[in-house]
Amino acid sequence: MTARRIPVIAALDAGTYYHHRTFRTPELAPCIDRKIYIRDLDGEALRGCDALIVSCRSNPDLLVPHRDLFARFLAAGKTLVAMGETHSERWLDSVRWTPSEVNFWWWKEPGADSGLRLAAPAHPLFSYLTLADATWHQHGSFEPPPGAQSLIDKAGAGSVLYEDRHSTPGRLIVTSLDPMYHHGSHFMPASSRFLRGFLPWLKDSTPVIDQDMACA
Template identity: 40%
Template sequence: MSDLGFLHGGSFHQLATLADPAVRLWRPREIYLPDATAADFDRLDTLIVSDRLHPRLLARAAPDLLQVTERGGTVIVLGENDIAGWLPGLRGFRHAATNFWWWRTGEDNGVRRTAEDHTAWRHLTERAVRWHYHGLLEPPAGATPLAHTVLEQDGDPATQQVLLYEDTVSTPGRLIVTTMDPVYHHGSRFMPGATQLLYGLLRWTGS
């Protein structure tokens, strides 16, 4: 089991997620963003950057949290965060309309898995990436897109309409980036697919 950190801002959904016994199993080190210092990120193998953090505080902490990847570790950056100014390698981000009810109606939300032979899919279900998203990413060259949408009209879906990717080229370690916000919905008990994504990310990076 990796030494896991969980960066949060004290919001109800983040605290509820941290209190979940299935998350506690991974023994996360709780790091409160307003008080975070470089020492809080020492010796971590994996860091989860929770969704919906204060953008100014997150940008201030970015150089310290990215030291996890500089040491060869993994940083998971979740959605509804302002990442364009500090995330290494990111070539583009644009907002996209969010449909909160695809998961209830059974419609095709246009999300497709890519890199089907990737190890991520041993831990992530189809449902884990098909509920909703809050933007579209253009990953760095050499990164591995894992999920994209075919509903948007601009850009190549496989490279510019991405909602989950793994980047092992921009730092000595690994960045896993998504525009989905599983902590918010898991902590709010709203959307089963979000819980599957959160648990799947823990299994994938902690195994």
């Protein structure tokens, strides 16, 4: 009997202190199998990977030249995670983004309400984390493409986290949240809780795709 291959999760490393801390946090490190320095990203670096996390606040100027590589990765049926502050609208065809003013201290206001709502409370992700774990502040919101599923909405403004299994043969997860930045900055405890739920869910839910030719 052949053992089932465990999915390989890769993450881009932009050489920042917040990526460094995230990748070396003991409870998070087992969820990331391969770290790829952003300037070394190519088809060979992705060979054998089932999912790629484009980590928070990676420089979009270094991502845009890989637009076709990301498209081929998704076309091969693989999972791509576009995290916050990477300007994914610049390097992914289906992403529609609206920036907003950031209120870093909204919870200090009387009757404070983040505006975030679970859009799909029965989704398996929410067996791993809660809305509170995804609540700090937002930089903007997305308009999910037709067929995509918003997981967390910003009331009256769109989605801050959605999953798209419709636009490509793969799975695209897009969020405006930037948990690696805050976890690595020791700022916003919710962001650490988010990673402790999101990364295990990603590892558990990513299908194994033995197809690399489309990404080479």
